[in-house]
Amino acid sequence: MENKEMGISEDSENTKPVLSEGETAETASAETVPAEAVSAEAETSAETEDLSERVKILSPARLVLKRFFRSKLSVIGLVTLLVLYLVCFIGPLFSDMSYDTVDLNGGENTQSTTITYTVDGEDYTMYDITYTASINRNAYPSAQHWLGTDENGRDVLIRVLYGGQISLTIGIVVVVLETIVGVILGGLAGYFGKWVDQIIMRIVDIFYCIPQMPILLICSAILQANEVNGIARIYWLCLVLVFFGWSGTARLVRGQILSLREQEFMLAERSMGVPARRKIFLHLIPNVLPLLIVQMTLGLGGIILTESTLSYLGLGVPIPYATWGNIIQALRDFNTLQYHFHIWGPPGICIMLAVLSFNFVGDGLRDAFDPKMKK
């Protein structure tokens, strides 16, 4: 069955003591015969030690990692993701601008009027100077604004970075919450079966027939009507996404646990008198985990897309908070679409990169967890 892949790796490089020619010549010339015998003995003892060292024990997790890093695409995905996260979270620290800082250096305008009048024979002159600074809108990339500014004069690069923080974080938060809910409900359904299974699975069925988009629109409308704004809106958005996302995970977990429950090793656990808690958390969940990890990584991309879509429609994270989705919202202005690629291009590319990378990593993990994949 699974034993086709032996967990043995041979590190031939480390084991064979390779001596350069010069060294051997030196030792041969300098040492006498008994010393050679000693070194030969040492070599044989080293060889026996090597034998036990050479056969390394790989835990299943190590095997998976080993197979994961063999796939180039998934490594590229992983690196891209790491870069995205690092840049988004560390980048803004080097700038004094924030996501809602408006650049007011769009040119100066000074108006001055003088009124001169005479009181008691003395001349008085009154100067009235109005100084207006205009907002630096839709500026093209420059040394100060690497990606220019948007229609409200905010730095696009800074907004993309802050937007990444929210977009990437929302993805993880939603997926983790989704998985927790899904694992608990799916696990209950699968482990206890019978009426518990019936009830939970019927609820899942109901969730499957709800059209997501209209409901999300309605939810956003309700949030707007109740004047939920700012950060609270982001939390609500997460909850709504979790509420509609857990059913898939629950179904997956339930199916896995149903099939695992019938395996002979679970019967062995039962005959051992192992309590249910231990059976679920030490034997069932770890066996579902590989699938869950794959499901989570693939789901992350989806969540980022959904969040972007909602934000683009103006229903997700509210302005002035930046997310990749609501930066792209600028596209609605025809002028921006035509002349200001520097505003909507970067967040779009970021979304694409993130989703693609998550999918690559997910695919790589899936292949790595599959015991039938030998290479």
Added chain:
Amino acid sequence: MKEQVQEELQEQAQEQAQAEVKGEEAPAAPKKENPFVVGAKKLFQAGIPRASLFDYESAPPTEEELKENILIVNHLKKYFPVETNLIGQPIRYLKAVDDVSLRIPYGKTLGVVGESGCGKTTLGRTLLGLYDKTAGEVYFDGKDITKYGDRQMNTIRKDMQVIFQDPYSSLSPRFTVGGIIGEGVAVHKIVPHKEIKDYVVNLMERCGLQPQYYERYPYEFSGGQRQRICIARALAVKPKFVVCDEPVSALDVSIQAQILNLLRELQKEMQLAYMFISHDLSVVQHVSDDVGVMYLGSMVECGSTERIFNNPMHPYTKSLLSAVPVPDPRSKRERIILQGSIPSPANPPSGCRFHTRCPECMEICKTQTPVYREYEAGHSCACHLYPQE
């Protein structure tokens, strides 16, 4: 050899021809009903009342019997519902284990033999409480565990263990060998927490596993080594009784002998009682003190190994024994070759279940179920060839 085979083939062909002729003579088969009607009728059919499952009379075992035997099983039944009516009552059962009674003395081995599909495994699992029994009484180690729930069973689980047939699927894939063997030890607190590793390593050595396998994973091992892990796991909790469910059938002959000898050694050392399930008669003869023969869910004969092998009573036992290969090419044996295959336990024959294939079938066998009773001390049988009262 060739001639024999040819003769057999000819006989079979003749019989088939005869059967065909008979079939033609028989009256035309009854008209087939519309499957929808049949299904609808089944939905409204009355379910089998639960009381009918308990149609046996049994006296509780005496104190002496309880002291002698680690396990006493009376009229154990395990029926799986095959079809149910509208309100979920079963209307047809698959009788995997039907009215089996047996007892195993302390420190002895009961071998259970029978064709595949005759309910040996189900019997073992049901009396361990791994399957919920349909009816019957089980006394274990002097206690009546018939009505024990899951929680109560967990308290006595460590005394009764099982070694499974398939060493590949019965080991948790994400645990190390040490974790697998030590789990029961930790759960039942057999030794203090700190000493678990020493205890497990010690046990592994006794079961023929090297101590450095402690941190390895099951997928790295061959079938024989896995079976040793299974044995070590079962014995780690210091049980008094172990059900060995075909522990060697997945292994090759040389390993079989090693494992069997290991089991015997451990039995002597730990005063274990075994129930040894197998379809291999020579293996059973090697390890058992008593042998029970099962056919289609019920015990047809049970007695001491010596008596069963030298003086079998039931025609089924006789035919089984005649099939054991003898390592002598010149020996001529009278083989009793059974016709046909084992009938479905979901639709067992009437009367004696063996009558469809029995070479000594009588009229009474087709209608009346023979009584399973003791003919000589410790030798029971269910057959109409012998006096029923």
